[in-house]
Amino acid sequence: MHALEKILAAHAGLSEVTAGQIVTCRVDTAGVNDLYLQVLRSFEEMGGEKVRNPDRVVFFFDHYVPAPTIGAAENHKEMREFCRKQGIKNLFDIDAGVCHQILAEKGFSRPGELIVVTDSHTTTHGVFGAFGTGVGATDLATILISGEIWLRVPPVIKIVFDGRLKPYVSAKDMVLYALGKLGADIATYKAVEYAGEAVDRCSVSERMVLGNMAVEMGAKTSYIQPNQEVLDYVRSRTQKPFTVYTTDPDYKYEAEYHFDVSDLEPVVAAPSSVDNLREVAEVEGTHVDQVFVGSCTGGRLEDLRIVARVLKNKRVAEGTRLIFSPATREILAEGLREGIVQDLLAAGAVMIPPGCGPCLGTHQGLLAPGEVAITTTNRNFPGRMGSPKAQIYLASPLTCAVAALTGHITHPGRYIE
Amino acid sequence: MRGRAYVFGDNIDTDQIYPGRYLHLVKPEEIKEHVLENADPTFSRRFQPGGIVVAGRNFGCGSSREHAAITLKEAGVAAVLAESFGRIFFRNAINLGLPLMIVKGIRDKVKEGDEIEVDLESGVVTLPDGCKIQGEPLSQYILNLIRHGGIKNLYKSGYRPKPE
Numbered sequence: 001m002h003a004l005e006k007i008l009a010a011h012a013g014l015s016e017v018t019a020g021q022i023v024t025c026r027v028d029t030a031g032v033n034d035l036y037l038q039v040l041r042s043f044e045e046m047g048g049e050k051v052r053n054p055d056r057v058v059f060f061f062d063h064y065v066p067a068p069t070i071g072a073a074e075n076h077k078e079m080r081e082f083c084r085k086q087g088i089k090n091l092f093d094i095d096a097g098v099c100h101q102i103l104a105e106k107g108f109s110r111p112g113e114l115i116v117v118t119d120s121h122t123t124t125h126g127v128f129g130a131f132g133t134g135v136g137a138t139d140l141a142t143i144l145i146s147g148e149i150w151l152r153v154p155p156v157i158k159i160v161f162d163g164r165l166k167p168y169v170s171a172k173d174m175v176l177y178a179l180g181k182l183g184a185d186i187a188t189y190k191a192v193e194y195a196g197e198a199v200d201r202c203s204v205s206e207r208m209v210l211g212n213m214a215v216e217m218g219a220k221t222s223y224i225q226p227n228q229e230v231l232d233y234v235r236s237r238t239q240k241p242f243t244v245y246t247t248d249p250d251y252k253y254e255a256e257y258h259f260d261v262s263d264l265e266p267v268v269a270a271p272s273s274v275d276n277l278r279e280v281a282e283v284e285g286t287h288v289d290q291v292f293v294g295s296c297t298g299g300r301l302e303d304l305r306i307v308a309r310v311l312k313n314k315r316v317a318e319g320t321r322l323i324f325s326p327a328t329r330e331i332l333a334e335g336l337r338e339g340i341v342q343d344l345l346a347a348g349a350v351m352i353p354p355g356c357g358p359c360l361g362t363h364q365g366l367l368a369p370g371e372v373a374i375t376t377t378n379r380n381f382p383g384r385m386g387s388p389k390a391q392i393y394l395a396s397p398l399t400c401a402v403a404a405l406t407g408h409i410t411h412p413g414r415y416i417e
Numbered sequence: 418m419r420g421r422a423y424v425f426g427d428n429i430d431t432d433q434i435y436p437g438r439y440l441h442l443v444k445p446e447e448i449k450e451h452v453l454e455n456a457d458p459t460f461s462r463r464f465q466p467g468g469i470v471v472a473g474r475n476f477g478c479g480s481s482r483e484h485a486a487i488t489l490k491e492a493g494v495a496a497v498l499a500e501s502f503g504r505i506f507f508r509n510a511i512n513l514g515l516p517l518m519i520v521k522g523i524r525d526k527v528k529e530g531d532e533i534e535v536d537l538e539s540g541v542v543t544l545p546d547g548c549k550i551q552g553e554p555l556s557q558y559i560l561n562l563i564r565h566g567g568i569k570n571l572y573k574s575g576y577r578p579k580p581e
Contacts, residue, residue, distance in 0.1 A: 022558055037443050038483055046572035064441065071441040120481040120505055136483035136509035138568060145572060150558075184428055185475035189504050218478060220504055273428055360437040360480070379479060381432040383455040388436075 002156050003245035004191050004223050007131040010243075011114045019155040019254075027056065029108045030143045031117035033099050034061045037075045038137035039118060040082055043144050051086040052147035058090040058108065059083055060099035065355040067094070068363035097328030097354030100124045100212065100296040104204075105330055107238025111226050112245055116140065116149055120215045121296050121378065126191070126222035127204075127211035128230060129244055133221045154191045154220045155254040161198035163262030168412045171206035172298065172376070172396040174198060175213040176267050178259060180277020188218030190254065193247075198261050199224060204233045205302040212297050213378060216274040266412055268374070269394035272382045280399055280411050287319075289371040291404040292385070293397060294325030294352075295359040298376025301331045303397040308340035310401035310415055311347040317407030322349040323365045329354055349404070361385045367392075374403045418516075420469040420495045422531045424524070429456055429472050430479035431506060435488045437480075448484055449491035466493025469533060473499065473524040477506025486510040496535055498523050498542060498552065511559050514567030518542075520552035537563070 001009065001016065009017045011025035032039050051057055059079055067073035076094070083091045092102050100121055103109045111129030115122060118140050125132030135149070143149050159178055192214040199210065207224055214222035226234075226244055234242065266280040293299065293307050304326060316322045324344055326332035332354055335341040345351060350365075357364035359377040366386030367373055373385055373392050380392035393409065402412040433456035435448070442448050453460040453470075470476075470489065476499035477485060486509040489497065496516040500523065510517045516537055526544060527533060534543040540554030555563065565571050 022556075035440050035482060038487075041443065042569060046569050047575075048572075069441055071443075075441065075443070118481055120479065134481040134505050136481050136486065136505060136512065138483060138512040139508055142512075142568060142572060184478060185501055188475065188478075188501055189507075218475065218503060360432075360440075362437055362440060366438075379430070379432070381430045381455075381479060383436050383438075384432050388455045 001248055002251050003247045004131055005153060006245040007112055008153055017153045019153050021153045022150055023153060024148050024150050025114055026147060027116050027143050027149055028113040029056055029058060029115045030140060031058045031060060031099055032140055033063055033119055034075060035063045036118040036137050039140045042138040042141035046141060046145060048145045051144045054087045057088050060092045061094045062098050063356045063362055065094040095329055098296045098356055101327040105328060110234050110242035112243035121212050123214040123219055123222045124208050124212040127207040127224045128234060129226040131221050154189060156191045156193055157187055158193045158195060158253045158256045160196040160258045161261050162196045163198055163260045165198055165261055168398060168416050169264050169266055170396040171202055171209040173264060173267050174261050175210050176269050177264055179216055179275045184216060184273060184275040185218045190219060191221045191223060192217060192219040193223040204230055205300045209297060216378060266399050269380055271391040272380055283409050284411055286409040288374045288403050288408060290373040291322045291400050292358045292375040293400055295377040297378040298397050299325055299327035301334055303376060304335050304340050306397045307401040308343040310405055312343040314347055314405060316348040316404050320404060320407040322404040323352060323358060324349055325352045326354055358385060374400050376400050418495050419534045420467045422471045422527045422533050423468050424527060424529045425456060425472040427473035428475045428478060431477055431482050431485040432479055434485040435482060445487055445491045448488045452488040452492040464492060467495050470494050470497045471523055471527045474501050476502050478503035481505045483509045486513050486515055490515040500524055511562050512568040514563055516563055518552045520550055523550060526550060
C-alpha cells in the first residue's frame with residue numbers, strides 16, 4: 001500500500017484498502033473557514049444538534065478579515081456563537097491568519113493525520129505526511145454530525161523533480177512547470193506524490209508550496225515522505241504523538257513523471273489558467289499594475305524575506321502597486337523582528353493583515369478591468385482577483401519582487417547574486 | 418431526463434461558475450442570481466430551468482466553494498455532463514443531489530441548444546439525431562445519494578451512508 005492508503009485504512013478501521021474503494025474514515029481535524037456559513041446551515045438542515053467531537057473541529061476567520069461587509073460580519077458573529085454553544089475552543093479569529101499556515105504552526109499538521117477543511121488548498125498538509133483534503137460545506141457538516149467522512153481511495157501519481165535548481169529558481173517555478181507540462185486536470189480524483197533530489201532539498205516552506213499547488217492539478221491530496229527537517233518542525237510545534245507511514249516498495253503508482261529541473265528557468269502561469277506555462281523570458285516587459293505577495297501559497301516568512309531582499313533601500317516602481325500580507329500573525333511578528341516588514345513598507349509597499357482577501361478577490365486590493373497583476377498566489381482564473389477583464393500572472397516570490405521593482409515582468413537572474 | 422443543452426469549454430473553474438465577490442451570500446435565491454457569471458454574464462438571463470449544462474474537461478476545478486453547486490442547482494440546472502470534473506465540485510454536487518456525469522467526447526458532439534436525453538442509471542446520452550453516447554454511470558453508492566436528493570436528506574432521516 002501507499003502511505004496515504006495506510007492512513008485511510010487506519011482511519012477506516014481496515015487492514016487494507018485499494019484505489020477506487022469507498023471507505024468511511026474518522027476525521028482527526030475538521031476545519032471550517034469564514035466562507036462557509038453554509039456548514040452551519042447544512043448542519044441544522046440535517047438535524048445536527050451536538051457537534052460529535054468539538055475538540056477535533058477548528059474554525060478559521062481568514063477569507064474576510066477584518067469583515068469588509070456587514071454580511072461578512074454577521075457570518076463571523078454567527079460562527080463565534082456556534083463555537084461558544086458547541087464548546088469548540090479552536091476558533092482562530094480575525095487576528096490569526098491563513099488556515100493552512102495556522103494548521104502547520106499550531107501543530108495540527110502531523111504525519112498520519114486525516115485533515116479535512118472547507119478549502120481546496122488542504123492538499124498542503126500532505127507534505128507533513130498527513131492526508132489533507134478539501135471539501136464543501138455539506139461534507140463538512142456531515143463530519144460535525146458523525147465525526148466521519150466517506151472518501152474514495154485515490155490512485156497515486158508520482159512527480160519526480162531531479163537535479164538542482166538554479167539560485168533564482170524556486171519550488172513555485174518547479175510546480176508551475178510541472179502543471180504546465182502535465183495540465184490542470186492531470187491529477188483529478190488522484191493523489192500526487194512529489195519526490196526527487198530537488199524535492200529532497202526543499203525547505204518545509206517550499207514543500208508546502210508543492211503540496212499547496214497539487215490541487216491546481218486537480219489532486220485530492222499531496223504527499224512527500226517526511227524528512228528529518230519536517231519531523232523536527234512538527235515536533236517543535238506539538239507534543240502530540242503521530243505515526244509516520246511509508247509506502248511499500250511494491251506499490252504500483254498509476255503513473256510517474258520525471259522532470260530534470262537543473263536547467264529550469266523562472267516561469268509564470270500566464271492568463272488565465274494555471275497551466276498556461278510561459279518562461280519569464282517570453283513575457284518579459286509586460287507592465288504590471290499590481291503585485292501581490294501573500295496567501296497559503298506565497299505568504300510565508302521565506303517569501304517575505306526574498307521580496308524584502310530585492311526591495312531593501314529601493315522603491316516600488318512608479319505606476320505599480322505592491323501589496324503584501326504575511327500569512328499569519330506569527331510570520332508578521334517575525335517579519336517585524338527581522339526588519340523585513342519595515343524594509344517593504346519603506347520601499348512603498350502596502351501591508352494588509354494576515355488573511356486570504358486579494359488571492360480570491362473578496363476584498364483588499366481588487367483589480368480593475370484591463371489591469372495586469374503578478375502574484376505569489378495559486379489561481380489566475382478570469383475574475384479571480386477582481387474584474388474578469390483583469391489579467392493575472394502566477395509566479396515565484398522572487399519574480400514578483402523583481403516585477404515590483406521594475407514595474408514589468410523581468411527575469412530575476414540579474415537581481416540576485 | 419430531457420433538456421436543452423448549454424455548452425461550455427474546458428476548465429470552467431468555480432470562480433467562473435460562482436465569482437468570489439459574492440461568496441458572502443448565503444441565501445440560495447441570491448446565490449442563483451450569479452450562476453456562471455464569470456464564464457458568461459448573460460447566462461442567468463437566457464437560461465431556462467431544466468436545461469443541461471454540457472462542458473469539456475475539468476468542469477468545477479478550483480475552489481471548494483459549495484456556492485458553485487448551489488447556484489447551478491438553484492438556477493434549475495437539471496444535470497451537468499462533462500469530459501471530467503474537479504473533484505470537490507463533484508462531491509458537492511452529489512451531496513446536494515445535483516446529477517452529474519462524466520461523458521467522454523460530449524463537448525464536441527453536443528451543440529448549444531440541442532435537446533438531449535440523459536439516463537443516469539445506464540449512463541447513456543441520446544442526441545437529437547438519435548445517436549447515443551455512453552457516459553460513465555455513477556456508482557450505486559452515489560446514485561443512492563442523488564436519488565434521495567442529496568446527503569442532507571439522508572442525514573435528516575438518521576441514515577448514515579455506508580461504504581459499498
